[in-house]
Structures are given as C-alpha cells and as structure tokens.
Amino acid sequence: MNKQLNLGICQIQVTNDKSTNLRHAGEMIESAVRDGAEMVVLPEVFNVPYVNSIMANQAEVYPGETARFLSETARKNRCILVGGSIPERSQNGDIFNTSYTFDQDGNLIGAHRKIHLFDIDIPGQITFKESEVFTAGNTLEIIRYQDLCISTIICYDIRFPELARLLTLQGANMLIIPAAFNMTTGPAHWDLLMRSRAIDNQLFVVAASPARNPEASYHAWGHSMVVDPWGMVMAEAGHGEEILICRLDFSVLDRVRKEMPLLNHRRTDLYDVCKKTSR
Secondary structure, three states: OOOEEEEEEEEOOOOOOHHHHHHHHHHHHHHHHHOOOOEEEOOOOOOOOOOHHHHHHHOEOOOOHHHHHHHHHHHHHOOEEEOOOEEEEOOOOOEEEEEEEEOOOOOEEEEEEOOOOOEEEEOOOEEEEHHHOOOOOOOOOOEEEOOEEEEEOOHHHHHOHHHHHHHHHOOOOEEEEEOOOEOOHHHHHHHHHHHHHHHHHOOEEEEEOOOOOOOOOOOEOOOOEEEOOOOOEEEEOOOOOEEEEEEEEOHHHHHHHHHOOOOOOOOHHHHOOOOOOOO
C-alpha cells in the first residue's frame, strides 16, 4: 500500500455551551484543512462537558444538531471527518457514546458506539460510571473508504487488546481513538496504551483528546498523539488547545509487517481459550 495521508487532530477545550463548542470545532477543522489535513479527528464528547447529567440531557437522536454540523463541515472543507464522539439517543431511548465519520461529500461512512463503558473507582483519585448514562455498543466496524481501511474505537475500548486485534485481523491499518483520559489514568497509561496497541498490531494509532479545562469538573489529560506501526510517537500535543498535523505513509506499515511478520507468527492452535487440557 503506497497511500499517504495528511492527518489533523483538533485538541479542543470543551465548554458548557454546545453552540460555542460546535462553532469552535468548525474553526479548528478549517484551520487544520488550511494546513493540509485531508482527514481531521475530533476528541471524545467534544460537543458537551463530560458530565453524566449533561451528557444525558444533551443526547441527540441522529441526525441531530451535531451530526448535521459534522456532515456540513466535512462537505464544506472537503475532508474526511472523524467526529470524535457525542452522546447519541437511540429511537428506543438508550443513550450511546457514538463516533460518526463523514466523507468529503458529507456522507456518513461509519458509526461506532463505545463498547466498553468507563466504570471505575480509584479511592481518593477518581470515581466515574458511564453506565449511569450510556448503554454499551455491541458491534465492530471497519470503514473501507478509498485506499483506507480504518476503525474507530472510543477511549476505554483501547484497554482491551482483543478488540484491537479483531479489528486488525479484519483489515484495519489505522486505529482512531477519540479519548478523554483523566489526570489519574492519563499520566500512567495514555502513552503506554497507544504505543502498545500500535506495536501489537503493527498499525497507525491516532488518539484525540480534549484540551484540559481547569474550570471543568472533569480534567482531561490531553496529549493527543499519532503513533506509527513501529511504536514510535510521530506527533504529540501538550495539554492545551492545539492542532496536530502529521503525514502518514502506509508503506511504513507494509514494511514493518514484512520485516517482523508477527500476525503470521501467531499460534492460534494454542490460543483457543475454550480448549481444555488435562495432566
């Protein structure tokens, strides 16, 4: 594969006002495209604060205000737009943490509902239960568009290597992760997880975080990054608002997989957890 792609990540600071967030996202997307981005990625829950009560109240039935904004912005700027994620209310009332992807004509080409919900309790540091608002998604999705074969997963999904491997085996050559790690999990695991999934599966990993907002109740770690199939960090933001532009060369993926063909070296005869052995 000889495809090259100019990728942009918009690390946006999320405010309490949805209209402000959408307007500012549009400005940052336009700036990224002016700087050469052909694909632009937004963070997890970029349109409203990452607060359960607000996300529940602001959830949108597709195609709602935010989805229409994303479609029109992709069309206007002639870019592939991975719209981070937003709270989506289904027709039956369930709420999902959903990422929509639109092509250059504003057509929806992918939608991923977060599979693993972020329910944690680290005493004295952070307690959060996404399941108080969200329902877990239950499908895997690969987006095949032009020469690209990509998959979007959301935040906590990255901690489950089985998921990334399944997507890789289905053909993904890039994992896109809108994510909002916090000030406890971010310093400890952000860099490690993104690089590990890239090395495990020999693909590009693109992680898009919100910028840190000191006035918010949930403080995002930031540090949006792009990792190549060898596990090297190609670009990384700080914790404030920032636009990353990075050129991906997919011949690197082909070379790495040829030089170290670990996907071919898997011992699937030993990996079946349903097999029982006795001594």
